[in-house]
Amino acid sequence: MTDNNYLQVDYLVKYFGDDRAVDGISFGIPEGKFLTLLGPSGCGKTTTLMCIAGLHKPDAGEIRIGADPVTSMEKSINIAPEKRNIGMVFQSYAIWPHMDVTQNVAYPLEIRNMAQSEIDDRVAEALKIVGLTDMADKNATQLSGGQQQRAALARAMVFRPRLLLFDEPLSNLDLKLREQMRVELKRIQHEIGITSIYVTHDQAEALVMSDEIIVMSKGNIEQSGGPHAIYARPVNKFVSDFIGVANLTEGRIVGNGGAGTGTIEIAQGGEDVQLPCLLADGLAEGDDAYLSVRPENVNASRKPVDGPRIEGEVIQSVFLGNCLDCRVKWGEFEWKVLAHSRERLRVGEKVYVSLDPDHTLAVKP
Amino acid sequence: MTTDTASPHIDVAPPRGWRTWFTQENLITTVVGIIVAVAVFLPLIALVINSFLVLDDLGFDTEWGLQNYREVFQGRVIRKALVNTALISTGCTILATLLGVSLAWVNARTNCPFREQLEPFNLIPFFLSPFVGAIAWHNLASPKVGLLNNMAKSIFGISFPLFNVNNLWGVIWVTGIFFAPLVYLFVVGSLRRMDPSLEDSARTTGAGLLRTTMTITLPLVTPAILSGAIIVFVTTAGEFGVPFKLSAPFGWETLTTQIFTKAVGDDANHYLGAAMSMVVGVVTAFFIWIQHRIIAPRAYTTVTGKGFRPNLIDLGGWKWLAFGYNVFYVCVAVILPIICLLFVSLHKIWSGSVIWSELTFWNYQKVLFFWWPESIDAATNGIINSFILAFGGASIAMVLAIIVSYMIHRTKGFGSKMLDFLSVIPIGFPGIVLAMGVLVTYIKTPIYATLWILLLGYITRFFPYGQRNISSIMMAVSEELDQSSRMAGASWLTTLRRITIPLLKPGIFAGWILLFVIFLRELSISIILYSVGTETLSVGVYYLSNFENEPMTAALSIAQTVALLICVVIFRKVAGKEALTA
Numbered sequence: 001m002t003d004n005n006y007l008q009v010d011y012l013v014k015y016f017g018d019d020r021a022v023d024g025i026s027f028g029i030p031e032g033k034f035l036t037l038l039g040p041s042g043c044g045k046t047t048t049l050m051c052i053a054g055l056h057k058p059d060a061g062e063i064r065i066g067a068d069p070v071t072s073m074e075k076s077i078n079i080a081p082e083k084r085n086i087g088m089v090f091q092s093y094a095i096w097p098h099m100d101v102t103q104n105v106a107y108p109l110e111i112r113n114m115a116q117s118e119i120d121d122r123v124a125e126a127l128k129i130v131g132l133t134d135m136a137d138k139n140a141t142q143l144s145g146g147q148q149q150r151a152a153l154a155r156a157m158v159f160r161p162r163l164l165l166f167d168e169p170l171s172n173l174d175l176k177l178r179e180q181m182r183v184e185l186k187r188i189q190h191e192i193g194i195t196s197i198y199v200t201h202d203q204a205e206a207l208v209m210s211d212e213i214i215v216m217s218k219g220n221i222e223q224s225g226g227p228h229a230i231y232a233r234p235v236n237k238f239v240s241d242f243i244g245v246a247n248l249t250e251g252r253i254v255g256n257g258g259a260g261t262g263t264i265e266i267a268q269g270g271e272d273v274q275l276p277c278l279l280a281d282g283l284a285e286g287d288d289a290y291l292s293v294r295p296e297n298v299n300a301s302r303k304p305v306d307g308p309r310i311e312g313e314v315i316q317s318v319f320l321g322n323c324l325d326c327r328v329k330w331g332e333f334e335w336k337v338l339a340h341s342r343e344r345l346r347v348g349e350k351v352y353v354s355l356d357p358d359h360t361l362a363v364k365p
Numbered sequence: 366m367t368t369d370t371a372s373p374h375i376d377v378a379p380p381r382g383w384r385t386w387f388t389q390e391n392l393i394t395t396v397v398g399i400i401v402a403v404a405v406f407l408p409l410i411a412l413v414i415n416s417f418l419v420l421d422d423l424g425f426d427t428e429w430g431l432q433n434y435r436e437v438f439q440g441r442v443i444r445k446a447l448v449n450t451a452l453i454s455t456g457c458t459i460l461a462t463l464l465g466v467s468l469a470w471v472n473a474r475t476n477c478p479f480r481e482q483l484e485p486f487n488l489i490p491f492f493l494s495p496f497v498g499a500i501a502w503h504n505l506a507s508p509k510v511g512l513l514n515n516m517a518k519s520i521f522g523i524s525f526p527l528f529n530v531n532n533l534w535g536v537i538w539v540t541g542i543f544f545a546p547l548v549y550l551f552v553v554g555s556l557r558r559m560d561p562s563l564e565d566s567a568r569t570t571g572a573g574l575l576r577t578t579m580t581i582t583l584p585l586v587t588p589a590i591l592s593g594a595i596i597v598f599v600t601t602a603g604e605f606g607v608p609f610k611l612s613a614p615f616g617w618e619t620l621t622t623q624i625f626t627k628a629v630g631d632d633a634n635h636y637l638g639a640a641m642s643m644v645v646g647v648v649t650a651f652f653i654w655i656q657h658r659i660i661a662p663r664a665y666t667t668v669t670g671k672g673f674r675p676n677l678i679d680l681g682g683w684k685w686l687a688f689g690y691n692v693f694y695v696c697v698a699v700i701l702p703i704i705c706l707l708f709v710s711l712h713k714i715w716s717g718s719v720i721w722s723e724l725t726f727w728n729y730q731k732v733l734f735f736w737w738p739e740s741i742d743a744a745t746n747g748i749i750n751s752f753i754l755a756f757g758g759a760s761i762a763m764v765l766a767i768i769v770s771y772m773i774h775r776t777k778g779f780g781s782k783m784l785d786f787l788s789v790i791p792i793g794f795p796g797i798v799l800a801m802g803v804l805v806t807y808i809k810t811p812i813y814a815t816l817w818i819l820l821l822g823y824i825t826r827f828f829p830y831g832q833r834n835i836s837s838i839m840m841a842v843s844e845e846l847d848q849s850s851r852m853a854g855a856s857w858l859t860t861l862r863r864i865t866i867p868l869l870k871p872g873i874f875a876g877w878i879l880l881f882v883i884f885l886r887e888l889s890i891s892i893i894l895y896s897v898g899t900e901t902l903s904v905g906v907y908y909l910s911n912f913e914n915e916p917m918t919a920a921l922s923i924a925q926t927v928a929l930l931i932c933v934v935i936f937r938k939v940a941g942k943e944a945l946t947a
Binding site: 054076080081088091107155156 | 388845846852853863
């Protein structure tokens, strides 16, 4: 598979002092795709991006764009960032305050000694794509956050780089603008068809924008895959917890039904319950595991249901319009339940909890 | 799936990839780092070595020993100089701190009338030469020729001399009023940026105005006050001009005046001079270390960087007292000295009182008209040399400052930490100490007795001042602005030229002018390193004071002062009002 990848990172290692910030990770991305490195702060995602950009020098590993290695510590290659032909949008936008918008966007083209007429055409085109045509003569300091963001994007793509890197570009915007820019960024990326790597700690951003997501923690890759797969089939506790909301509780695999299905046993307050579930890759009978199920796949009803019996008490019920956000106490454990609003579950009521076996997962600890 | 989920954990020692080290950035910063390290360390190492070499009785051979240090602590003259230095530094620190803190408080936190107009005048002594101040006060308040004493005599009929500055008190007075702005600058920023809610909450508990000021406001700025006081102590310990003019001729030598006699003249003994410099240097470096490591880090813990509008205290009728106090300071520190020098410089012979009928520009012709055969070479050379040194020195020092700041704030690892350290060391050593080190290092090289050795001494001692100007801005400018230029395809040097330096421009200008001012008035390095033909402006003043007469001295002093005042005006235009405040 790796031969098809436009960008390939192999065994990347980066130390900060004694701290192994990036711990020998490998991944790749096919041409034209949008890849997101997702993880909490300190997980090594930005360091990985900086190594790809050439702004940090890794301690080991190889980075290849197309056929050329841009970094190969074994071969003592580390191409300077300016020679890599990569566009980058920074967290602070990094719009130069001593230049106006046009000068900012024209800068990469001037560095490449292009003819003035071509510079003018390309700058106008880039500003049109990001919707800043009217702002061309404005000083950088006169732009709003969202406009600076657009100008930074125009500057990063105006020289038609091989790769576009985004370092948490939306984290400084307010919520509304952020949601709007997500869609906008994705549209522009699709329009110009440029291979992109996007770093964020915001899982919603990652789910909306990416073709492929890599979830990282402590310098390692936890899981990679499409947004749907990451959300619906997390492989371990970390990913399940980090992406969306999940009911997570300790258990043990007690049966294997083949074809990825099995049975997990969970215990709470003296009660043992065995639940049919889908097994994450590599889990076998007798393994410790976590039960992971999203609140929308948990059902709570007043009447007993068939199958394993989990009886609890409603301790919170918040009406959200389209649904009820409930907590059901079962032993020490609280089930998070998104119930249909017509259920009208009230605090103090006894209810029976049941799980949808197709969406009940056993994941690695 | 396009990725390996479980990447193998490799635990080998990372391959070093040494060829990847050779980048524009690494090469240039390493070269500059080595130059700075050599420039700073070489004189200090030479100073240490020479201080342990003892000159034999014939004055030809040396041997290793501690005799120089014994001489410093037990020899009658030098030990007395050591005591005098301690007395002057302590006295000056007390006076300058009292003046600086009170003026800063009056200007920043009270409704003293015209405080905004007075503030620039409060800061003028910071830019002027204390040596010239000493000359002015010598002419104002000497027992026989002092203008103030003679006026007291003719107006009030007081027959005995009212003032006498030709002693240790005079040195403390002049250094105190000239170094007060140093404390002022440390304190006023903290006072202005203090969160007013800290004081408001004291007021709500029932504390009165005065009580709040004494128990909340001043304690909060104590780190700033201590920092300022330490800088004043160290600066005074290394001050040469004022004790040389006021106390040394009357029997009160200091270590600096003693170092001077050991560096030049018939009595020269560089080894003994090195030992004395070591004693001064160890003490001052220790104090600066305390300031840097212990006091400065605490300065901002209660004083945030947010732009607060501080509470102003209504002094009521007392505000006119505060105004009078402020004006009094400006008079004794700026106006009286300049007026006095002006009068003295317009007489052919000065006898302590103004003779209106005999005013003449003769002295100015003697010291300024370099094309005129009868002009005095030491003065005219000094003017030309000082402008060359100030222009060249400030420019070179700022280039160093930019690269050094870049290394400190934009690179990581050993080089960055070492340069941060190197940029503090010169501040810990008074000019005369460092100059002694430069002298013993380079005395046998061709740069001795040229302007180059002066340039080297100036830059080594003062580039940290420029570096601080740059660093404060560089810390506020995001590194991403540089990085995005690299990503746009610009090399390290192009990024420096097109992004980094333009963004630092205000700091570069302000730093350049500050260094220009410092170099234009520099005395204690120049006096050790000059030789015939390489006099500087302040050395010219020294020469006239020693070998010519007071009126000529006053004329050159006025010329220097005018040049410095022009720089002050430009500095305020370029750097803005708050630029100096720490």
